[in-house]
Amino acid sequence: MKPSEAHSWRRVSWNALPAGQPVRLSQDGQPIGCGVVDGTTPDGSIIWVVLDGWPERRMFHREDFVKVEIKG
Numbered sequence: 439m440k441p442s443e444a445h446s447w448r449r450v451s452w453n454a455l456p457a458g459q460p461v462r463l464s465q466d467g468q469p470i471g472c473g474v475v476d477g478t479t480p481d482g483s484i485i486w487v488v489l490d491g492w493p494e495r496r497m498f499h500r501e502d503f504v505k506v507e508i509k510g
Contacts (some may be wrong), residue, residue: 447507452500453482455508461487462507463498470504 447462455461455475463470473489485506486495498504 446509448510449505449507451482452478452485452506455482455485455506459508463487463489464505464507465503 455478457475457477459475460472461475462472471489471491473487473492476486476488476495478485483500485498487498488495
């Protein structure tokens with residue numbers, strides 16, 4: 439990743455993620471990957487993301503302390 443790209447992502451609340459939103463995920467400072475939001479629960483406690491290169495969506499719980507960022 440280029441230094442200029444580091445500032446093109448910003449952290450967001452899980453409640454503000456519409457389906458189709460491109461995201462970048464990390465946990466404990468380690469990258470999980472980039473992908474697209476496939477769905478969320480109404481309270482924002484769970485999101486499903488189709489990660490780049492994965493054939494199926496993955497589920498993430500807010501309690502897992504996964505950091506979600508969007509471009510912007």
